[in-house]
Amino acid sequence: MNYAVLNFNVHGDHNGKLVALEKSDDFPFEIKRVYYVWGTSHDTVRGKHAHKNLQQVIICVKGECDFILDDGENRLTVHLDEPSKGLYINNNIWREFTNFSEDCVIVVLASQHYLPEDYIHDYEEFKKFVGK
Numbered sequence: 001m002n003y004a005v006l007n008f009n010v011h012g013d014h015n016g017k018l019v020a021l022e023k024s025d026d027f028p029f030e031i032k033r034v035y036y037v038w039g040t041s042h043d044t045v046r047g048k049h050a051h052k053n054l055q056q057v058i059i060c061v062k063g064e065c066d067f068i069l070d071d072g073e074n075r076l077t078v079h080l081d082e083p084s085k086g087l088y089i090n091n092n093i094w095r096e097f098t099n100f101s102e103d104c105v106i107v108v109l110a111s112q113h114y115l116p117e118d119y120i121h122d123y124e125e126f127k128k129f130v131g132k
Contacts, residue, residue, distance in 0.1 A: 001071040002090035003078070006057065010084045019084055021057075021109070028088055029055050029111040036061075038105040047096045050120045052129070055111040057086040058097075063104030070094040072132030080106075092130050094123060 006026070008019045023030050040046060047067075058067065064081035071093055078087055086109075089095055097106070112118065120126045 001069060001074055001076070001093060003069055003093060004088045005078065006086040006088050008084050008086060017084075028057070031109045032112050033110040033114060034107065035110075036105060036107045040065075040100045040104060042100050042102070043098065044100065045096050045098045048094075048121065048123075050094045050126045050129075051091050052118050052120065053091050053112065054115075054118050055091060056089045057109045058089065059083060059086045059107045059109070061105050061107050063101035064099075065097055065101065065104050065106065066099040068096040068098070070096075072127045072130045094120075094126050 008021065009026075011018045011020070021027060021031075037046065058080065060080035061083045064079065067078045067080060067087055067089075069076055069078060069089065080087055120129055
């Protein structure tokens with residue numbers, strides 16, 4: 001499954017911490033879109049889709065949640081709870097996220113602008129698309 005947990009360089013001292021994200025060898029794509037999610041109930045399941053081409057890095061900047069990743073054969077859960085880590089998800093991976101803490105804020109950095117035709121919203125269609 002093509003995903004990774006990225007560890008960002010943290011700069012800081014007694015005045016606070018800072019993470020700067022720039023296109024480099026450490027970041028997998030040029031950022032074309034940024035969006036964020038908050039105010040989600042603990043048991044809500046968001047996502048429930050895959051992308052044909054889009055890549056994403058998801059950062060939990062506050063609180064915590066779980067991402068469920070599925071390549072059509074294997075399924076795993078990644079827990080996000082640190083703003084110094086990002087979950088890189090390549091295309092052709094089904095994703096769901098849930099188990100939100102009350103204060104959870106997620107920031108998503110995407111490799112493309114919003115394209116409705118890039119989404120696969122039906123799990124069975126996704127499995128056919130990836131040949132599983």
